Amino acid sequence: MPSPGSAPEPDPTAPATGPAAGPAAGPATIGTVAQAAGVSRATVSRAFGQPHRLRPETVERVRAVASELGYTPNPVAQALSTGRSGNLALVVPDIANPFFPPMIRAVQGQAERAGYAVFLGDADEDPNREDVLLTRLARQVDGFVLASSRMSAARIREQAERRPLVLVNRDVAGIPRVLIDTAGGVARAVERLAELGHRRIAYLNGPARSWSNTQRLKAVRAAGARFDVAVVPLPARRPTFEAGRQAVPELLGSGARAVVAFDDLVGHGVLAGLGERGLSVPADFSVVGCDDVLAAQAYPPLTTVSARSAEAGRAAVDLLAARLAGTSTGDVRLTLETTLVPGATVAAPPHRTDPH
């Protein structure tokens, strides 16, 4: 391809521009520019990478020629030569879960601002797919942001050994991590329900391997004990609208008249299930969500816990960028506090339905 029928004498000094010096034989390379500008390839390289090491007039001339030829450094070649690709990868359990898009958006934006492009991977809530994605992407990426990982701590550590890795909502010692501490907000929610007179509430679990779920369950239980509220944990599920909807029968059978759902998606599912059975919220049943992802998207506003997922994404990228730049300190564990976001789905329990 490079030389379909060129000179008989392959001159090793010539940059092998193919057919003589055609004005545009494919995208301009560093060699093309060097030749046209009458300098060496090294100089061209410097004109872009280290202008201060060159005479100003040289820089200008080279750049002029370059832009005239439409030359842009080939990132792939740069990557091979330097070992740095200028790319990051973000891996999440489920892009379609509304908790993630704001974070994805934030990560992409912040990464771009720092000069990185970002790969996106969807692990489909599967630890193995997560692992596969990471190994597949590792070679063409400078670092990872791994959100709500479902992998084992050991697996995470292995991956972190190959490439710089920053976690979001996953607490593994030694690995830089950004944690959205929903415990505070969730506890406040339980307190609020207690104030309203609830003496028995349910917690609708999210994914079993989820750090967030573990944290929330723990917080609900602790708050329940503190405020004298019985807590009924309901089986773990994928965090979806459907899951919430289908959990309603169990929910009603639990004797509770209030529920803290793993997240807003599940919460809205519960709303749907209750609505279909003719129950009204919050008169007959109180529902608290988590992550505050649907309040700005759907009506009615769910009483929920703020999430700050975009902030978390930005912070993660900053941490990663710092680590890649060598500006890193030891064991980083960043925590984002949360609060209860008042909505329209919480009230006192109905009177007569309290046989306990």
Added chain:
Amino acid sequence: MPSPGSAPEPDPTAPATGPAAGPAAGPATIGTVAQAAGVSRATVSRAFGQPHRLRPETVERVRAVASELGYTPNPVAQALSTGRSGNLALVVPDIANPFFPPMIRAVQGQAERAGYAVFLGDADEDPNREDVLLTRLARQVDGFVLASSRMSAARIREQAERRPLVLVNRDVAGIPRVLIDTAGGVARAVERLAELGHRRIAYLNGPARSWSNTQRLKAVRAAGARFDVAVVPLPARRPTFEAGRQAVPELLGSGARAVVAFDDLVGHGVLAGLGERGLSVPADFSVVGCDDVLAAQAYPPLTTVSARSAEAGRAAVDLLAARLAGTSTGDVRLTLETTLVPGATVAAPPHRTDPH
């Protein structure tokens, strides 16, 4: 780095393995494997890329050695050598808009199945940022999926010249495109409203540069004419919940008692604005959304138009993959039909409020 203090005589034939034959001086390369397996680097390359051109036993032996050394072909080097990176890029106007996540997810999944990794870019509804993203990514990508592009047709054509490009929800002749034809569903919505007795409806515009918006506005107008319903178009906005909420005053002032919103997000915003004013849906006002993205996420279910964004994403990747594989036909224009999805937000207009 490669040879801190090795032999004085640089032997050009030797693969330059650095310090003699250290078992693990960095990740194994093709040279390491070749040496360990007693074959040439070409053979190792073929063992992975073209096994059929090798004796089965050779393939096996090489692969054994490779996996023992933990060798994996370096994708960056492969890309530089072949010109193909095995990467795609997906660019969307706004990741956080719930219309896109399902599509993003689908694209990522389908791409992975076809052996591609995917970059994700968020253009923030800005044509210029879109252009920047495309040029920035072009060199490390084999092709693009460009969704709901806000760029001019000319710009799109230019970009398509540099890399294979498939459009979603944008109709540019000559460029392969996947179109979700919501016109049918929207027309059906207007018809339904007419059946219920509405004689005046509003259309709440989305982004001005959006193909989808143009299409929907046209469809609403045509259907309005056909079914004897006056159509009041309301100013264009970013397609957000807030935009819908803030449009409610104008909406109420329009004299209409039903609205077709650009999408579900805007529709839910309208729901919120109406709710805050004490109006109930659908008794006092009918609301129709579009894209069917929140029905499976939020309650109550909005009457809307099916979107099939995931299908569109998959189709786009298939088209792109075919084009990259050379299995492409001429001008491709794929259309996905839609239907009206019954919800709980549409009813006959209130009696007395019809001074027209």
Added chain:
DNA sequence: TTGTACGCGTTATCAC
């Protein structure tokens, strides 16, 4: 079937 040798586009090292 397998090995040789060169090119892919850049950066980095070392002279000049």
Added chain:
DNA sequence: GTGATAACGCGTACAA
């Protein structure tokens, strides 16, 4: 300051 030139890791005509 600037120019040769060797890596970077791999694919692939061409030759054997």
